[in-house]
Amino acid sequence: MPHDLPKAYEPGAIETRWAEYWIKEKLFSVPTPPPGETRPVFTLLLPPPNVTGRLHMGHMLNQTQMDIIVRWHRMRGFLTLWLPGTDHAGIATQMMVERQLASEGKKRRDLGREAFIERVWEWKRHYGGAILDQMKRLGASVDWDREYFTMDENLSRAVREVFVRLYEEGLIYRGKYIVNWCPRCGTAISDLEVKHEEVPGKLYEIRYPVVGTNEFITVATTRPETMLGDTAVAVNAKDERYQHLHGKKVLLPLMNREIPIITDDLANPEFGTGAVKVTPAHDPNDFEAGLRHNLPQIDVMDEHAHMNENAGPYAGLSRHAARERVLEDLRKQGFLVAEKDYTIALGKCDRCGTVVEPRLSTQWFIKIAPLAKRAIEAVENGEITIAPENYKQIYLNWMNNIHDWCISRQLWWGHRIPVWHCAGCQAMIVARETPAQCTKCGGTKLEQDTDVLDTWFSSGLLPFTTLGWPEKTRAQEVFYPTTLLITAYEILFFWVARMIMFGCHFMQGHQQDPQLKQASGWGDKKDDSVPFRQVYIHALVRDAERQKMSKTKGNVIDPLEIIQRFGTDATRFTLAAMAAPGTDIAFSESRTDGYRAFANKIWNAARFMFMSVDRVEAGLRPALAGSETQSHTGVAGFQPVALEDRWILSRFNGVANYVNEALATYRFHEAANRIYDFFWGEFCDWYIELIKPRLAPENGAGKESARIACGNLINLFEAALRLLHPVMPFITEEIWHAVYDEHPPLKSVALAAYPQANEKQFDLAAETEMAILQDLIVNVRNLRAELKVEQKQRVPIQVFAAEPAIRSLIEKNQGSVKRLANVEEITFAANTLAKLAGARHTARFDVHVVYERKIDVGAERERLKKELARIEKEMANLQRQLGNEQFLAKAPSHVVEGMRKRQQELVVLLQKTQSKFKELG
């Protein structure tokens, strides 16, 4: 028998054992079904963590939510595919390996491109699996047989295919533009990879002498060092201050170069001096102005943001040193006329924090507007839904203001751009496979473009490339569009938007297997090109002080450490219970500790159950067997003989309903909390306590009655385990196997059916009656506490109930009352007991504890005073409302009815309370 469980729940060994079991048994592997499959389909793509990643709380929240939804679907009979993988993460991984090389005193250029890439692969083979191993510890029920890596050969081929197609469609172009350049990473980065940070800075005013006059024109700039590359000064044509200078030239200080004064809207008369220096090679606005006016582009910096030969005497200096020197020289020569405090939005590299340099360079771009058009439509017309809904607007705003996307990176690690340059004729050959010779001149000296693609280029394709694209596969018919995407807000633009653009473009015309589409509930959707039908954006996990976690702040909470201390189930439960849609989570260890206690509670309830089973009927199993688990509703094999049976059965079905509805709308916290309250507050605190006498046949309850009680307990428990399983997969799996005495009908509770409510098992009368009994018991306990009755002392009570039904209810269940309130004898009074000093009353009954000690009259009076005030206030409110004809006319009838009922109760309560208050003097 496995029933001799340890007294305290120890999650560690149990969790690792089941995690391994699930993988070994391939429980979550889903072979692509052939045509004819009729089950509804649920597909979810795991947002691929970086191979270099270490599991953090964000991952854990994300994966917990996904796993809950995935397990829930699987248990409801969906053909459920959760596709895992990792991202090659260009910059991050390259940095990682470069750091490793640095510790050996080497640089990547020492190795050369090929050897370096081989080195990265080696690194990946050694350490790349770490984050997925950590996922396994979380219990993520993914299909490991389909694990992908974004640099896998098949995915790389798909990337080249996409590049070539986009190029052929004119949606990819190459050109020399200003891009965001990270001097430390040595590569271009996209707009999204630049984080703006407001920092205090200076606005400098520099005067340039106007050639042929004694005048100066004063420009304002935050970046004086770029003046070395100035090729014009712009003023606004309408600005009267400068109209006499139109067409004149200025002599650029320090460089002694003559540059024109141009008129352009770039200059805003309201800002600074109204005149602006124009540096086409170092500012995107100036670049545009330069094109408009045919200005030369003078690049004064190199790839490390050091000044180059174009910077004359400043060559070799870093941009920061150059700024100081330039300012110093301007000051000395009398050109610097003002320095004003000014807040600058400084752009920093998302990856390394280095200040980004707008740099003129040749890059590859995707023309985004045509792709964005359909991506906007798909969301606007509801082909893709985004929840919480406010993110829909954020998405649309962003998409409507999107710029072209710079996709080339000057890195070595990544998908190399499939373009070859002919050394002979300079032709560019864009091809899926390495060409043997130049298509123009036939030359064989071809060199592949040295750039690689932005990592998000390949991850944006994953919804279809992981399903075999560009081939047309059965997997796509079944699993595309994927059903849901659960992800963090921060990658809404990086990833989600790009997947939508690519999906809508490349899967245009795709159709999901109509039968499966219908079965899965998407019959009303027209567009099967979308990468997913739904998006759910989850919150950010912050630390207990609501601070964003960051390494520099040192406030990062390591989920693995939390798991170590409290268990995976407790940690998962915490994240679920705190995840109200739309609000960030302040992670709190005390909450996790509370849920560890919850796991322990479940464990001990199981121990109790097993002890009872072993005593009453060893070998008793739940009524459900095998295939039945997929079709039944409510609790099987449950025989409601007593009030508490009818009550708990009804409650269980109510909870099942509630939880299913909550999960359907991503209300994880409501689902988790409802299960918690049910299991602890109702099942353990009341139900188990109530049935204890029936479980002990030696108490005279009878063997058959004990057998029924035991059966109910085990069947209910089994159902509760299934209900809880998506949130706490480990402990439920462990106990579920034990419930079936290690011979479960299925390999895992994860494959059993998720509880659905059974209408026939609802029993509102039982719920009402039970509430009255609970009320009575709590009142007696309360009185006992007030009278300071010894815990063990059994006392007689008197009860008055005006309604015969209530009296008979109490009579019938007096055994329960006696046990749970430690009552010796119940006698029924003929008249109200409300006046008695030591009595308690409700609208339905009065109860008095017969005991020699008297209550504290003063305290009782205070309590009553408060209560009276409350009742009177509520009465007044009710009377006001019920006396209002408009209210009676407009309010829904159930509200009016409810208030009338409440009013009747209050009348009784008020009367009783008043008379007692008088009695106390």
Next chain:
RNA sequence: GGGCGGUUAGCUCAGUUGGUUAGAGCGCCUGCCUUACAAGCAGGAGGUCGCAGGUUCGAGUCCUGCACUGCCCACCA
């Protein structure tokens, strides 16, 4: 410069579409080692729902303004 959120018990947070008495966990106070669980049980105290208006029969919930606070986006030097 735009946009979005938050403000409810000592602390951290819930509070579906407005509807009867605003909840939980932790913490606090009192009493219990009652053979499932002291990681537990029983009882209790604690809130003018940020401020000011408005809509409504009815507002924690909807609207406006204000205050404080957080986040995202942004090529005005």
